């Protein structure tokens with residue numbers, strides 16, 4: 001009899017704690033349906049503006065895109081596109097990059113900035129690809145971020161453009177600026193911004209989301225002088241008006 005009573009008490013307690021857990025789970029998952037709707041409209045409008053959106057980097061293979069994306073760090077895509085044709089002619093294979101002389105490669109990529117660091121990473125990356133991946137670029141986030149000089153941003157660009165795989169959303173300088181202005185994340189660290197975006201951007205749009213914001217950032221929502229009056233997102237943007245001078 002005593003045992004039955006003890007079990008009853010135990011069951012009551014378990015039920016209560018289950019309820020508590022449910023409430024806690026509900027609390028930790030804020031309702032972001034309004035934000036999801038707003039992002040959907042933003043994407044719809046941007047798709048109309050930039051129907052051909054894609055990376056501006058020129059490449060012919062996943063490996064060339066990987067190298068071009070590494071070179072594009074702290075540099076413009078335009079500048080990278082100027083040097084890559086000659087670079088890929090001089091080093092046509094992964095093996096050629098793996099065997100490159102550091103000083104020579106530094107000179108070849110000097111105009112993209114941070115050339116010593118980039119050359120060191122590119123040679124180490126090519127060597128690792130040869131040694132561990134049979135000279136092929138892996139097509140998963142887990143493997144890509146193990147390569148020297150490759151963080152999530154670079155991996156996301158390669159995955160989305162070269163492999164059409166959506167494992168995340170690349171957060172670069174344009175995305176950071178636009179996300180902040182559009183009020184889509186309060187964070188400043190790329191990984192946290194990416195997490196916020198992955199919670200509200202439909203997965204079917206992950207492949208292009210970076211490119212849409214980059215196109216809009218280059219054409220309209222520029223860093224110094226955003227052209228808010230011409231912006232298709234003005235009705236959806238909490239920053240509209242902040243940058244307009246009232247004379």
Ligand code: SF4
Nearest residue numbers: 221226228231234237
């Ligand atoms: S309204 Fe202005 S700040 Fe907002 S996205 Fe457009 S250009 Fe950028």
